[in-house]
Amino acid sequence: MLDRLLGVFSTDMAIDLGTANTLVYVEGKGIVLNEPSVVAIATVNNKTEVVAVGSEAKQMLGKTPGHIRAIRPLRDGVIADFEVAEEMIKYFIKKIHNNRLFSASPRIVICVPYGATAVERRAIQESAEEAGAREVYLIEEPMAAAIGAGLPITEPQGSIIVDIGGGTTEVAVISLGGIVYASSIRVGGDRMDEEIATYIRKNFNLLIGEATAERIKKEIGSAITLPESKDMRITIKGRSLIDGNPRDIEVTQDNVAEALMDPVSAISEGVKDALEQTPPELVADIMDAGITLSGGGALLANLETVISRVTGVVVKLAKQPLNCVVEGTGRALAETKKPGSILLKNY
Ligand SMILES: Nc1ncnc2c1ncn2[C@@H]1O[C@H](COP(=O)(O)OP(=O)(O)OP(=O)(O)O)[C@@H](O)[C@H]1O
Ligand SMILES: [Mg+2]
Known part of the structure; x- marks a missing residue:
């Protein structure tokens, strides 16, 4: 009974905790949050504090002063920095709850990469519990x-x-x-960005950051060179490796396809x-x-x-x-209420 009451007032949610983006789906509302998985942290007098999370923190990547670090707590699909990942999950859950009048502890389904270790699964579960989840379910990302x-x-x-x-x-x-x-x-996409940056360094003697590499990929990237679009081009800025000065260059789709081979x-x-x-x-x-x-x-x-x-x-x-995983996780959320669901494992 109490459980049922709590259910009425809580915001049950499904979370896709991705290396690049975190999405949250709330029953009856759909996707309510879609932000880059980035956290900016400042260290002042040996104490660390979170300065920004999500889009705001992503804009700081590669641009932070000495005492601030913009971190992507998940790398290669696994949690590289547990503490920061936990801060991020808590921040996002709180952000959703603050937008509501009533909120009790929610039930949360989070997807985990296929092949995540038991330690990683537990860490994700604990982070959600710390953030106030009443019940936590995990689902494997490819299933979602x-x-x-x-x-x-x-x-x-x-x-x-x-x-x-x-x-x-x-x-x-x-x-x-x-x-x-x-x-x-x-x-995945990160490796593509790295390959583009390496290609531009080697072939154009120009140093670019990960944000620029990602922009090239999205705007003119291609998995193969096609005659009709191979001359599509984009002008980008970087730092010359020859004299250290800022410089503009033009990159073609043909270049990007070669970099992404x-x-x-x-x-x-x-x-x-x-x-x-x-x-x-x-x-x-x-x-x-x-x-x-x-x-x-x-x-x-x-x-x-x-x-x-x-x-x-x-x-x-x-x-x-980009939404498949969180939509699928959301559908699994509804399944948790049915007996004998085959989709979820509860750890
Ligand atoms: N139009 C596009 N063309 C090419 N790549 C794109 C485009 N839009 C987004 N991406 C890439 O998709 C990747 C992010 O995809 P997604 O949000 O599915 O990853 P994720 O779920 O956070 O990661 P993972 O599942 O590995 O934890 C990024 O590398 C991004 O650069
Ligand atoms: Mg994903």
Whole structure:
């Protein structure tokens, strides 16, 4: 009874704690928060305090004075800095609660990367409890992505989802509500940005930061060079390695495609490997239904084409690649109320 009452006044939520972005979904409202997973911390007289979280902190990346650090607490899809990650989760949960009149302890479903260790799972769970959650459930990220993308996961039919995030690319083959095969490679959008920065340093003798590299990727990036768009270009600023002065250069799509060759091939080979490990009956289903891509990295232009060429299977982009995981986690939130849910593990 008390539980039911609490349920009425609390904001049950689903959280996609991503390497690049954190999204929060609230039942009946949809996505209420979508912010970069960045925290800015100041150290004054040996004491640290949080100065900014989310978009505000992301704008500080690479631009902070000595006593402030802008940190991305999650790297490569895992928590690199537990304390800062906890601060971030608490901040976001509080932000949502402050916007409400009534708030009791919420029930929270958080997705964790496939293959997260028991220590990492516990850390995520504890952070949510510290932040005031009444009950915490975890769901594996590729399962959430598949639900969010609308794949028929509970059917006796093989579905494959490839979630390309900032830190990792997770490939999962799902049938009858369970993961039949999954793999995670530590290549995603961040690696693409690094490769672009390295390419520009080597070929143009220009030093650029991660924000500029990401902008190049989003604006003119492509997984392959296409004749019709290879001359698309963008002007960027950086610091010359020759004389240390600021300098402008023009980068073409052709340049970016060349820079991205390694990460793009790692991702497509990863998908091919997964298909090779999948039982033949399920492969037959996948040949019919195709491969679905989710995650922000899936927005890299022409990536579907490359994966399709490497695997020989049709590739589709999920409707809203950046929101799939949190939408799927949100749908799982509703499932927690039903008895015998097969989707969630409670740690
Ligand atoms: N239009 C675009 N083209 C290419 N890449 C993009 C585009 N939009 C976003 N991205 C990239 O998508 C990545 C973020 O995707 P997403 O939010 O799915 O990651 P995440 O869930 O935070 O990471 P992870 O799942 O690895 O923890 C970033 O690397 C970002 O640069
Ligand atoms: Mg993600």
